[in-house]
Amino acid sequence: MLKMVDNTKIVISAKRKPPNAGKGRAKGSMNKVTRQFKETVSLLLEDNAENVAKWLKNVAEGDAVNEIKPDPYKALDMLAKLAEYATPKLARTEVSGTPDGAPIQHAVQFTVVDPKDK
Secondary structure, three states: OEEEEOOOEEEEOOOOOOOOOOOOOOOOOOOHHHHHHHHHHHHHHHHOHHHHHHHHHHHHHOEOOOOEOOOHHHHHHHHHHHHHHHOOOOOOOOOOOOOOOOOOOOOOOOOOOOHHHO
16 A cells, blocks of 8 residues: 655555455365255255156166167266265375385285194
8 A cells, every 4th residue: 555655755555454364265165156056956866866766767778668778878877977966076095105205015924834733
């Protein structure tokens, strides 16, 4: 912010930040629109569970009246796509070694015991 002092000096002062500056959403949390969309899709699926089941059955088994050929793979694919909206996706994780970058080593020890010695 610029201020005139004595008509000759210009003093530049920093703008004050709001008290909650930098306190945004936590990392990985959903924003309001995403959360509302997922809730809406979940409600839609719950309210139409019977219809969705019928539609998937028609795709999987086919429907001679409506000339739909049986396609169980497509029905399974559709179900997987619907599930993405109702359940959270899990992040893939990979264990690649120790914190210093060395590979993980496993030690296995075998002891051979003669059954007669028991």
